[in-house]
Amino acid sequence: MCFDPEVTFESGQTFRWKRFVTKDEPSWIGVISNYVVRMRRGKAECVAKLKESNSNRSNFSDDIANYLSTNDDLDRIVQSFPRDEYLQNAVKSFDGLRVLTQDPWECLISFVCSINKNIPAIKMMLELLSMKFGSKIRSSNEVFYSFPKPSTLAKASKIDLLACKVGFRWRFIRFIANQVRSGKLDLKSVSQKSYGQARDELISELSGTTFGVGPKVADCVMLFSMHKMEAFPVDVWMLRCIQSIYSQKMGLQDILVDKKSLTRSTYDLVHKSAHEYFGRYCGYAQQYLYMKIRHDFIRNKALV
DNA sequence: TCCCAGGTCCTAC
DNA sequence: GTAGGACCTGGG
Secondary structure, three states: OOHHHHHOOOOOOOOOOEEEEEEEEEEEEEEOEEEEEEOOOOEEEEEEEOOOOOOOOOHHHHHHHOOOOOOHHHHHHOOOOOOOHHHHHHHHHHHOOOOOOOOOHHHHHHHOOOOOHHHHHHHHHHHHHHHHHHHEOOOOOEEOOOOOHHHHHOOOOOHHHHHHOOOOHHHHHHHHHHHHHHHHOOHHHHHHHOEEEEEEHOOOHHHOOOOOOOOOHHHHHHHHOOOOOOOOOOOOOHHHHHHHOOOOOOHHHHHOOOOOOOOHHHHHHOOOOOOOOOOOOHHHHHHEEEEEEHHHHHHHHOOO
């Protein structure tokens, strides 16, 4: 299986993995389902398990395989991409990148936290939320925290949420937690629907079941937890990427000129064009492009 | 001090 | 239907 934790865990799709270097081999520790997992290239090891978990209902290797989307045929996915130089270079540069299949609830709250924040700040918020509202999982020499449950966040106070540095997002978090806890928003049933239906259901204006979930956050949940490959989250980085590399190829040059953000209808138009241009696995293409445009931008900044 | 950050919501045209 | 401002807050 082609999997590089370094690339995958730093690709902005997940925020709670921590990097360690032991005996000059880097490893990553994070929480998947009820397990604390140490991940190395091609190897996953259970470090600790949540005591309250029901061992009959989950199996370590199955949970890991599902999380890492091991059924994805990366060769076939990459073969389906258009032969353009920028994307092909991205695929070469970020070999081992996988689109994960995360828990939809954790993924949804993570990307609600991402609104108008940079990655270090998102990591901090999620860490604080887990420490304050999650369950402790003890390994031999360290303590980890599971991601908080909907019922816990649903009854969290404004003050306690603000202590986790989530700012104005506290309303979104508590509202969504209540919808999930009450069953009005059933993420499992959403995940079983088609991309279009599932996405619509997550976006507040159509369903009324969420608040604080627009097209970008919904697309992240579609791609990073429900494995809908047609999703193509368009954030500020993808907008820069499309403006500088793809606007002509996609016929969007007039629409995107000087744009710094997207309206709902322009977002949908960009998504439609991206789906047509990159094909049925455009979600994977987006992830390679996201890595490359950020990498190029940071490198260019360093050269200035 | 100002600007920005893996956006969304609300208001005024 | 759409542009423009507000929104918490930490860091550069």
